[in-house]
Amino acid sequence: MNAMMSLQGTPVSPGIVVGHAHLVARGMPDVPHYCVTPEHRLNEEERLKAALKESHDQLKEIYQNVNKQQTNPELFYILDAHRLILEDTMLRDGALGYVRKGYNAEWAVVRHLSNITAVFQKMDDSYLREKRSDIEQVGKRLLNNLLGHSEESVAGFPDPVILVAEEFTPSDTLQMKHESVLGFVAQRGGRTSHTAILAKSLGIPAVVGVDQATVKINQGDRLIVDGISGLLYINPDPETLKQLTEKKQRYSTFRQRLLDATIQPAITKDGQQILLKANIEQYSDAFRAKRLGAEGIGLYRTEHLYMNRSILPDEEELVRTFSQVIKSMKDLPVTIRTMDVGGEKQTKLFFKSHSNNGINPAMGMQGIRFCLREEQQVFLTQLRALLRIAAQGDVRILLPMISGVEELEEVLQLFAQAKDDLKKDGLEFNSNVPIGVMVEVPAAAICAEQLAAKVDFLSVGTNDLIQFTLAVDRLDESVAYLYESGHPAVLRLISMTLNGGSAKGIPVSVCGEMAGDPRFAALFLGMGIDELSMSPGCLPLVRRTTRSLDFKQLKEMAKAAINRDTTKEVIGLLEQTLRTACDDEYIFH
Numbered sequence: 074m075n076a077m078m079s080l081q082g083t084p085v086s087p088g089i090v091v092g093h094a095h096l097v098a099r100g101m102p103d104v105p106h107y108c109v110t111p112e113h114r115l116n117e118e119e120r121l122k123a124a125l126k127e128s129h130d131q132l133k134e135i136y137q138n139v140n141k142q143q144t145n146p147e148l149f150y151i152l153d154a155h156r157l158i159l160e161d162t163m164l165r166d167g168a169l170g171y172v173r174k175g176y177n178a179e180w181a182v183v184r185h186l187s188n189i190t191a192v193f194q195k196m197d198d199s200y201l202r203e204k205r206s207d208i209e210q211v212g213k214r215l216l217n218n219l220l221g222h223s224e225e226s227v228a229g230f231p232d233p234v235i236l237v238a239e240e241f242t243p244s245d246t247l248q249m250k251h252e253s254v255l256g257f258v259a260q261r262g263g264r265t266s267h268t269a270i271l272a273k274s275l276g277i278p279a280v281v282g283v284d285q286a287t288v289k290i291n292q293g294d295r296l297i298v299d300g301i302s303g304l305l306y307i308n309p310d311p312e313t314l315k316q317l318t319e320k321k322q323r324y325s326t327f328r329q330r331l332l333d334a335t336i337q338p339a340i341t342k343d344g345q346q347i348l349l350k351a352n353i354e355q356y357s358d359a360f361r362a363k364r365l366g367a368e369g370i371g372l373y374r375t376e377h378l379y380m381n382r383s384i385l386p387d388e389e390e391l392v393r394t395f396s397q398v399i400k401s402m403k404d405l406p407v408t409i410r411t412m413d414v415g416g417e418k419q420t421k422l423f424f425k426s427h428s429n430n431g432i433n434p435a436m437g438m439q440g441i442r443f444c445l446r447e448e449q450q451v452f453l454t455q456l457r458a459l460l461r462i463a464a465q466g467d468v469r470i471l472l473p474m475i476s477g478v479e480e481l482e483e484v485l486q487l488f489a490q491a492k493d494d495l496k497k498d499g500l501e502f503n504s505n506v507p508i509g510v511m512v513e514v515p516a517a518a519i520c521a522e523q524l525a526a527k528v529d530f531l532s533v534g535t536n537d538l539i540q541f542t543l544a545v546d547r548l549d550e551s552v553a554y555l556y557e558s559g560h561p562a563v564l565r566l567i568s569m570t571l572n573g574g575s576a577k578g579i580p581v582s583v584c585g586e587m588a589g590d591p592r593f594a595a596l597f598l599g600m601g602i603d604e605l606s607m608s609p610g611c612l613p614l615v616r617r618t619t620r621s622l623d624f625k626q627l628k629e630m631a632k633a634a635i636n637r638d639t640t641k642e643v644i645g646l647l648e649q650t651l652r653t654a655c656d657d658e659y660i661f662h
């Protein structure tokens with residue numbers, strides 16, 4: 074047997090598995106390059122058009138054959154995006170253009186693909202990098218059809234395997250028999266890759282971005298995938314196998330203990346309760362949130378409703394979609410945020426008027442500014458749908474990126490207009506739906522009391538609050554080391570927000586990523602925050618740590634933390650408190 078080797082990747086779905094590798098060939102096929110004489114070009118065009126149609130039909134068939142109930146809807150969106158790429162003139166006309174110049178069809182596709190992907194390659198945005206990979210995957214399907222190759226099926230294996238590929242396509246993931254997959258290893262991709270989305274939703278351990286995985290791993294090699302540390306072991310020696318088997322055992326005991334606690338309230342040992350809600354992006358997330366014990370949805374991001382669409386959703390579609398979320402949460406409260414587009418989210422949109430990213434996108438035409446200035450009609454449609462849906466359940470509306478009272482007043486005026494219009498149209502709506510402001514711009518934290526005077530609740534968005542307070546772009550890897558969640562300035566702004574809220578007697582919650590980190594969750598509890606909203610997967614751990622803590626002690630800790638000089642000191646204090654109270658090995662993972 075070959076000597077053991079270990080490779081580091083990005084862990085995207087936690088857990089540890091041991092199994093044998095099954096390599097999935099997914100490289101760009103080799104294609105012939107030749108020139109086509111003018112009299113044969115029409116024929117070549119027809120060949121390309123037929124392959125486009127065949128590719129389109131294949132995607133349609135995959136869509137029709139998958140079990141819609143059991144599949145993550147996000148994968149359907151990706152499949153739909155692939156279909157749109159095939160329909161889009163960008164791919165079709167570009168490749169046909171090369172055929173008309175005399176390139177054979179395969180060469181024309183490869184040539185045009187390299188033009189498109191070169192543009193995406195330059196973009197420093199993980200979402201856009203995924204878009205590039207979507208285009209490449211569609212290109213491979215098209216080439217395989219031109220060449221008459223069939224795609225290797227990953228539908229099922231006699232024994233469960235660890236799948237290894239350059240990357241996995243949405244059609245792989247939709248056709249896969251999940252029982253036969255123990256884990257995933259992908260050479261490419263990051264936290265937002267399709268492999269990551271799939272693995273997380275299935276709860277299968279996965280490591281992505283493993284350099285040279287498909288070269289260093291051979292078919293049938295024994296592998297250990299550590300989805301906690303991101304390490305991948307190829308042909309592990311007996312000692313490593315023993316250590317990792319023990320780690321796997323400890324991790325599953327830990328997970329089981331967390332899951333056993335999902336029905337218990339998040340209440341400290343001395344009786345202080347905090348509401349734990351979930352952040353969701355689409356309605357299917359609501360089921361998971363409910364399963365993991367969410368006491369409501371604290372942040373429903375609605376941007377995805379405007380992604381990969383050739384036409385924007387109308388009022389009826391919005392009402393239908395919101396109603397699905399409300400129904401799946403039964404009678405629990407659902408806070409829906411109006412579309413927060415622009416900044417790092419603008420490229421996900423279909424708005425033609427918003428093709429310009431701005432000089433500094435994070436500080437440009439985004440969030441509520443975009444709704445007020447660029448797409449007021451689209452915004453009004455969303456407000457009408459929200460007011461209508463609020464008549465059907467416990468709905469609250471949250472406004473993103475508010476930076477001052479005047480901006481808020483402008484939005485409130487639009488609410489009044491939407492209500493008038495709905496009244497005229499004779500449609501049922503809730504005139505008293507609670508409206509809240511996201512505190513994610515430092516100005517909003519500083520003016521929290523003035524904002525609190527005009528709304529029903531405040532919700533701190535720490536992801537952006539950190540970015541704007543510390544002047545650190547949340548997407549810029551080169552300054553990621555400065556993106557410090559526990560920075561004393563951030564804590565003081567959150568404390569100001571709390572003071573503003575309590576001066577006006579309204580609740581303050583936190584819905585940024587910090588809320589899902591047990592250390593900060595404990596701090597927020599000590600500061601007097603009313604509720605936390607987090608990714609569903611973080612709920613069990615935050616719940617468990619809360620139940621082993623003491624509120625009196627947390628209040629003392631919070632007072633001390635806010636007055637510390639450095640992030641390191643803050644984190645040190647929080648970790649020390651948590652370590653003393655909980656004995657879980659994986660508490661900080």
Ligand code: PEP
Nearest residue numbers: 513534535536537584585
């Ligand atoms: C935030 O900024 O903290 C937040 C919750 O919003 P988003 O991550 O969607 O910008």
Ligand code: MG
Nearest residue numbers: 513534536537
């Ligand atoms: Mg934000």
